[in-house]
Amino acid sequence: MSRFEFAPMPDEQGFFGPFGGQVIPPELKLVMDEINLAYEEIRQTEEFQQELMQLFQDYVGRPSPIYHAKRLSEQLGGAQIYLKREDLNHTGAHKINHCLGEALLAKYMGKKKVIAETGAGQHGVALATACALVGIPCEIHMGQVDIEKEHPNVTKMKILGCDLVPVTQGTATLKDAVDSAFVAYMENPQDYIYAIGSVVGPHPFPKMVRDFQSIIGREARQQFQERHQQLPDVITACVGGGSNAIGLFTAFLADEPVRIVGVEPAGKGLDTDQHSATLTLGSPGELHGFKCYVLQDEAGEPLPVHSIASGLDYPGVGPQHCYLKELERVEYDTVTDQECLDAFMTLSRVEGIIPALESAHAVAWAMREARRLPRERRILVNLSGRGDKDADYVAAKLAL
Numbered sequence: 001m002s003r004f005e006f007a008p009m010p011d012e013q014g015f016f017g018p019f020g021g022q023v024i025p026p027e028l029k030l031v032m033d034e035i036n037l038a039y040e041e042i043r044q045t046e047e048f049q050q051e052l053m054q055l056f057q058d059y060v061g062r063p064s065p066i067y068h069a070k071r072l073s074e075q076l077g078g079a080q081i082y083l084k085r086e087d088l089n090h091t092g093a094h095k096i097n098h099c100l101g102e103a104l105l106a107k108y109m110g111k112k113k114v115i116a117e118t119g120a121g122q123h124g125v126a127l128a129t130a131c132a133l134v135g136i137p138c139e140i141h142m143g144q145v146d147i148e149k150e151h152p153n154v155t156k157m158k159i160l161g162c163d164l165v166p167v168t169q170g171t172a173t174l175k176d177a178v179d180s181a182f183v184a185y186m187e188n189p190q191d192y193i194y195a196i197g198s199v200v201g202p203h204p205f206p207k208m209v210r211d212f213q214s215i216i217g218r219e220a221r222q223q224f225q226e227r228h229q230q231l232p233d234v235i236t237a238c239v240g241g242g243s244n245a246i247g248l249f250t251a252f253l254a255d256e257p258v259r260i261v262g263v264e265p266a267g268k269g270l271d272t273d274q275h276s277a278t279l280t281l282g283s284p285g286e287l288h289g290f291k292c293y294v295l296q297d298e299a300g301e302p303l304p305v306h307s308i309a310s311g312l313d314y315p316g317v318g319p320q321h322c323y324l325k326e327l328e329r330v331e332y333d334t335v336t337d338q339e340c341l342d343a344f345m346t347l348s349r350v351e352g353i354i355p356a357l358e359s360a361h362a363v364a365w366a367m368r369e370a371r372r373l374p375r376e377r378r379i380l381v382n383l384s385g386r387g388d389k390d391a392d393y394v395a396a397k398l399a400l
């Protein structure tokens with residue numbers, strides 16, 4: 001099989017082509033450069049590698065299986081759909097992969113506290129879990145509005161022992177939580193470390209989070225080759241910030257014949273202002289300390305975004321995805337809220353797997369595509385998380 005050659009990404013300044021980098025004040029650049037140096041040193045050590053791989057196996061439950069969704073494929077009458085079961089990980093999603101990496105890195109760097117923001121609480125729970133395990137205090141900033149909406153996650157974070165800081169400024173949602181967490185972090189960046197929840201933010205975070213998540217694709221590539229002596233024809237994943245997607249894609253980027261598709265939320269439609277299709281409809285800009293496609297107004301302010309899946313409503317996207325789009329190595333397509341809901345119910349009722357609404361976007365795209373492809377083709381979907389968190393919402397929405 002031919003292998004596509006890729007320059008090592010990112011470059012030393014953290015650029016993926018024109019995207020990424022560090023759009024931050026000089027004092028913060030010093031701090032980020034120090035994290036980068038420490039990361040590059042620590043990640044090469046046998047001790048760190050072994051500890052992380054052992055935890056992936058015994059704590060997260062890796063490798064996650066690949067499941068052939070036979071009944072679903074049969075019903076669609078086309079290509080075979082396979083699911084990479086990140087929903088079976090401890091805590092129920094892929095986020096634990098990079099949270100463990102970040103918490104371990106904090107430990108190896110001798111940091112005294114991990115600080116982060118959370119929107120819907122998914123990153124907060126995964127990080128609080130990892131910090132409890134590693135034994136490092138963890139402080140999570142969350143908008144008051146989100147705290148009221150996301151009760152189960154708030155309760156879990158408290159049980160896990162993290163210090164939850166309610167944020168009441170501004171709209172009291174994710175953006176204000178980011179600002180608040182940042183202020184707290186800058187009080188003592190020597191002793192604290194900021195743990196970003198996706199492949200976004202200033203260098204080195206897009207690289208580090210990708211590296212921790214790339215276990216998904218390395219496993220999947222090997223599992224597919226062992227089972228089929230072939231790679232999948234198509235691989236797909238949903239894209240919010242882009243961590244589960246780049247986690248699956250990385251191992252396959254050099255496999256030229258493998259078609260790679262990232263799925264963005266079209267929300268209520270691309271012709272409305274209620275979507276979050278950043279790569280599809282955004283334009284190059286800056287957000288949260290890095291260069292990427294942004295859904296922005298004429299003054300460069302991020303626009304309000306919407307998705308039925310709260311983990312996907314971000315007006316920016318990871319810089320490597322922006323570059324992979326530009327290189328035309330990865331295609332980015334969209335799925336609406338309605339298609340997502342249909343896929344959520346179909347997967348639940350035909351396979352007995354309740355997916356996260358985020359992951360249901362990738363399932364919906366695969367269902368659409370499978371119908372158009374012959375039966376011997378194989379589509380691999382990253383099932384990034386389970387849908388327990390969304391069950392009540394969907395049941396109410398569909399009046400079940």
Ligand SMILES: *Cc1c(COP(=O)(O)O)cnc(C)c1O
Pocket residue numbers: 093094095122197198199238239240241242243244245311312356358359384385386
């Ligand atoms: C947070 C989340 C996402 C979106 O984040 P990415 O960084 O784009 O992967 C997707 N799926 C699940 C289950 C999530 O919790």
